[in-house]
Amino acid sequence: MTIKDQAKQGIISQLIERCALDENLDPKILVQAVGAGEVVIPHNRHVHLSRPMAIGKGISTKINANIGTSKDHPELKPELEKLKVALDAGAHTIMDLSTGGPIKEIRQAIRDACPVPLGTVPIYQAAVETVERRKRSICEMEVDDLLRVIEEHGQEGVDFVTIHCGLTLKAMEHLRLRERVMGVVSRGGSFILEWMTYNQKENPLFERFDDILAIAREHELTLSLGDGLRPGCLMDATDGAQVHELIVLGELTVRAWDAGVQVIIEGPGHMSMDQIPANILLEKKLCHGAPFYVLGPLATDIAPGYDHITSAIGGAIAAAAGADFLCYVTPAEHLKLPSLEDVKEGVIASLIAAHAADIVKEVPGAIEKDRMMAEARRHLDWKTQIELSIDPEKARLYREEGGEYHGPTCTMCGEYCAIKTYQRAMRRGRNALKGNERK
Amino acid sequence: MTIKDQAKQGIISQLIERCALDENLDPKILVQAVGAGEVVIPHNRHVHLSRPMAIGKGISTKINANIGTSKDHPELKPELEKLKVALDAGAHTIMDLSTGGPIKEIRQAIRDACPVPLGTVPIYQAAVETVERRKRSICEMEVDDLLRVIEEHGQEGVDFVTIHCGLTLKAMEHLRLRERVMGVVSRGGSFILEWMTYNQKENPLFERFDDILAIAREHELTLSLGDGLRPGCLMDATDGAQVHELIVLGELTVRAWDAGVQVIIEGPGHMSMDQIPANILLEKKLCHGAPFYVLGPLATDIAPGYDHITSAIGGAIAAAAGADFLCYVTPAEHLKLPSLEDVKEGVIASLIAAHAADIVKEVPGAIEKDRMMAEARRHLDWKTQIELSIDPEKARLYREEGGEYHGPTCTMCGEYCAIKTYQRAMRRGRNALKGNERK
Incomplete structure (x- = not known):
């Protein structure tokens, strides 16, 4: 029997199981799709x-x-x-x-x-x-x-x-x-x-x-x-x-x-x-x-x-x-x-x-990668940003080429980093708000 | 008066004329668009x-x-x-x-x-x-x-x-x-x-x-x-x-x-x-x-x-x-x-x-550039292809990096170039067709 024959009969082979695992998919759904020819x-x-x-x-x-x-x-x-x-x-x-x-x-x-x-x-x-x-x-x-x-x-x-x-x-x-x-x-x-x-x-x-x-x-x-x-x-x-x-x-x-x-x-x-x-x-x-x-x-x-x-x-x-x-x-x-x-x-x-x-x-897990990168950026966590990059090697190289400056921000904005400014502003905003509430 | 004021009054300034020329556009259309705020x-x-x-x-x-x-x-x-x-x-x-x-x-x-x-x-x-x-x-x-x-x-x-x-x-x-x-x-x-x-x-x-x-x-x-x-x-x-x-x-x-x-x-x-x-x-x-x-x-x-x-x-x-x-x-x-x-x-x-x-x-002249590139490719006219490239410098460099081989095709396919094969085939097809017609 071929892979397609087996799938048509609903047989969940090791190959189907392995691929379903890789795709975060129920093997039953995958075997059906292979049987129908929608997946190879x-x-x-x-x-x-x-x-x-x-x-x-x-x-x-x-x-x-x-x-x-x-x-x-x-x-x-x-x-x-x-x-x-x-x-x-x-x-x-x-x-x-x-x-x-x-x-x-x-x-x-x-x-x-x-x-x-x-x-x-x-x-x-x-x-x-x-x-x-x-x-x-x-x-x-x-x-x-x-x-x-x-x-x-x-x-x-x-x-x-x-x-x-x-x-x-x-x-x-x-x-x-x-x-x-x-x-x-x-x-x-x-x-x-x-x-x-x-x-x-x-x-x-x-x-x-x-x-x-x-x-x-x-x-x-x-x-x-x-x-x-x-x-x-x-x-x-x-x-x-x-x-x-x-x-x-x-x-x-x-x-x-x-x-x-x-x-x-x-x-x-x-x-x-x-x-x-x-x-x-x-x-x-x-x-x-x-x-x-x-x-x-x-x-x-x-x-x-x-x-x-x-x-x-x-x-x-x-x-x-x-x-x-x-x-x-x-x-x-x-x-x-x-x-x-x-x-x-x-x-x-x-x-x-x-x-x-x-x-x-809406492939399962796809947007999650972007969310994790955004979290790492918010925290100016360069190590994680580089690890999550589609090409960590190039991201690391560029980061290092930034020159002598290796502070928490990057050489694009330096101390005028929007992320840092925003966080400072929102902390102040929250404190001001709390102050108002106490009044 | 500002550029917008003038345009609202339909005045076709030298600036409008120049930009209309660059865009292959009737100055009357451009002045109207600037007046309406749709173009700046x-x-x-x-x-x-x-x-x-x-x-x-x-x-x-x-x-x-x-x-x-x-x-x-x-x-x-x-x-x-x-x-x-x-x-x-x-x-x-x-x-x-x-x-x-x-x-x-x-x-x-x-x-x-x-x-x-x-x-x-x-x-x-x-x-x-x-x-x-x-x-x-x-x-x-x-x-x-x-x-x-x-x-x-x-x-x-x-x-x-x-x-x-x-x-x-x-x-x-x-x-x-x-x-x-x-x-x-x-x-x-x-x-x-x-x-x-x-x-x-x-x-x-x-x-x-x-x-x-x-x-x-x-x-x-x-x-x-x-x-x-x-x-x-x-x-x-x-x-x-x-x-x-x-x-x-x-x-x-x-x-x-x-x-x-x-x-x-x-x-x-x-x-x-x-x-x-x-x-x-x-x-x-x-x-x-x-x-x-x-x-x-x-x-x-x-x-x-x-x-x-x-x-x-x-x-x-x-x-x-x-x-x-x-x-x-x-x-x-x-x-x-x-x-x-x-x-x-x-x-x-x-x-x-x-x-x-x-x-x-459908910006006037846009697809024309692609048509000209396609024509140059059909004729394996490398000089024109390079000239028409968005970055002639890189195209020329890549073409030259192709190595010692500088025939009419490129090192991707060499003599098995699809363009050449197709043209040979169609010539033959036409001749065969003519032969059939003569029969």
Whole structure:
């Protein structure tokens, strides 16, 4: 039985119990949500994750950090360092998107070092092997090879895989009907599209979806149904191509659930703020409540170097509106492969967005963290403020950089600290009041 | 006549013409908005600003950068450097919040170097002079001294001043009625509160509002009515004290307008995302459409070191909901006086929030910038992408850090670039289609 099968039968496994504990949730509620497909717990059958994660409705928003080599940076070591930085900063899941160097060995090394759910995009490996080993173009990728790679990822302990099944011939028509400014910006989506146009055939991941479900079932792979047609700029957001693909993903969701396979739906992308809540609603309706995993969304296109901020804005709005899972975006997005520092900044920005949204979602314990920070601030208790910070290291550094002055306040206001002044005033006010009462 | 008087009479001055040009707006529309108080153009009578700014409804969202010395960092030079950094990064206005060193000389030096509207908080100087020169406590600040300082700022060319007139005895009762976690976190607000509790008298800035209006009228000072009771943490947001003060500010707005004085209303602060739109609506209703100037709002309290991000989230939502003017928050907020780098990061984060909101507000030309960036990305035109970036310097640096690889794509995907793959696929698709048509 799969995790979903068990949950449908109401069986409270150790995995359910563990995740319910982490979420301060009654296991009975969690098992019901997993059974209904509203929450997923990506967890490959062949591994034991020391830090499993539940993702979906009614629980805290999760964030994913992408790492992985590229052809220009094929070394394993920096990626293992990024893994550590991402985990230390608080990433809830990791995706290995390697396309350079020995992809299989890199994935295995990352898997071994990764205690949280690990995701991949198998078509990257299939495409790179077609080009590098077989010396063919991506168009000549063999469908059986693609399925073999998915199976390999399942056998080797990957917890969730992105599969671009929704980019169908019909969806392609929408791209022709209304030309986009940016076209297709999903790497996997563009590979599939090239294959389809060259071979003049339907998307093989759509055609062979039942075979993919069999693999997913066997290895307990959670399917993250990719949005190959996600908008790559604000101008392209919420168009026919994007929404058509989402409808297809909704149909495939039902088929996956019937096969006992867990499903996540991937979403935008680049999108102006006002369109975000409608997009979340669309996903929740068209995909029957399956968890929504958004890449950003980036609220503007004009800030390369700061896309951790543009996507913190979009991600916070998305999560507050019901998105369940945020893919981080680093300051390096659109410019280069991220550095260690970029990875950390990306994780922190996403965690801020997720937490700001969890307060709105009324996730148990979320606002409590803010209350504790406010209490520590009222007492000018710097030690506790730093401990409660989302990044204690940076908070401590900044506090110390304040210079020679290490009094109870900070170098912004010094003795003119509003908190101190207020407390003095209110004490005096109370005493004056008492004096009046005695009169 | 004041700017507001002239505008009420429909007189299109050079200042109106200049600002209308900057905003791509018909001067007739702008003059009407200034006359109605929905837009302000802070511009002291005794100066000529080479870069005046209109702030308010129907035009682009503006952002302010706070600079200024503190007792622990009283030197002028770093603050002049911050001024340059803030202006270079794109700040639309500057506030000098100096409380350390020779405040008057510092302000004059900043004024001389500042081509955009300059704001101050006169009570800081009055309080510091009471403590440092007169060796008295803030409670013993003389009301006439306070008014003299406001007048001095007017005489010396300050364009807008924050005055905490709304923190009345009645508003204080609300603080006692429902105790806050953080109390009062506005520095000026806390000074007034201490003065009121010590002297057991009404807020002198409220009592002497007509005198303040006379000064403002004489020197063409725009009044930025301060929110001394703004929430300092999420738990304190949208409470009786805050809303009571806002009601008072609305009453004072009408009195100021009747006196021909321009008004800005200051707002929160710390606030969960879901409360922000209601707070904007409240201000617009209670203050009769006067421009709203928000400090953040910070969408969570738990991220010291990253409050440029927490407030970019809140600021974007606020501006999209109708806030007109964002006060930047730097990564140093809550920890220390900001460094040069902090100032730059604060300005950029606020500009991102403002621009993301301007797209939603349908400000003329806003989305056009995103469209141009998308076009440059489609063509892998890196030169144009960098030029169009909100911070070309950082974008260029990141692009160059991409390493030895300087092909047409970037080190994220290299030859597996989705944009290239898509274009190849669509060319092939079109050719195949043409082939079919010929058949």
